[in-house]
Amino acid sequence: MPYTLPNALSFSPWISKARFLETRLSEPSFRQPGLYLLAHFATPPEGPAQLDIPEIIYVGETTKQTIGIRLDQFFTSADKQKSGHSGGWTYLRLSTGSKLPTGDLHISILPVARDVAEHSGFLIKHIERAIIWNIIEKLGVPPVCNSI
Known part of the structure; x- marks a missing residue:
């Protein structure tokens, strides 16, 4: 059964990495904790991100930092081979081996304001694991850059 986000939450439409880098400091939604999906597309689908498509390579969350800071850490690891994000290192390793x-x-992001729920960190972690499990149920494997 496909996972449905609670409380009418929805992920943003897909944006390119270049667009993220241009807007991460000015876009308020990048200044909140929450979840983020990374996927490869020639042309991304329109509308809010679907949660169980094979193009998703990573499902991430952050409860104590902002989404923008956590994505910066991902790209620092993936692009500059510096510490900060294990998923970024996995991405780097897989991209050099043409396995993406x-x-x-x-x-695509899902900001969750700290004031949405008293325990929003638990909600964020629940959603991340539920999305990963949903992908496993549909495709038989987790996103390639996610590990336990």
């Missing part, structure tokens, strides 16, 4: 889907990297 073709297309450009895109991002």
Whole structure:
């Protein structure tokens, strides 16, 4: 059964990595904790991100930092080979071995304001694991850059 987000929450439409880098400091939604999806597309689908598509390569969360800071850490590891994000290192390793889907990297986010729920960190972690499990149920494997 496909996972449904609680409380009418929805992920943003997909944006390119370049667009994220241009807007991460000015876009308020990047200044909140929450979740983020990374996927490769030649052309991303329109509308809010679907949660169980094979192009998703990573499902991430942050409860104590902002989404923008956590994504910066991902790209620092993936692009500059510096510490900060294990998923970024996995991405780097897989990209050099051509083991990622073709297309450009895109991002979808789900900011969760700290005042949405008293225990929003638990909600964020629940959603991350539920999405990963949903992908495993549909595709038989987790996103390639996620590990336990």
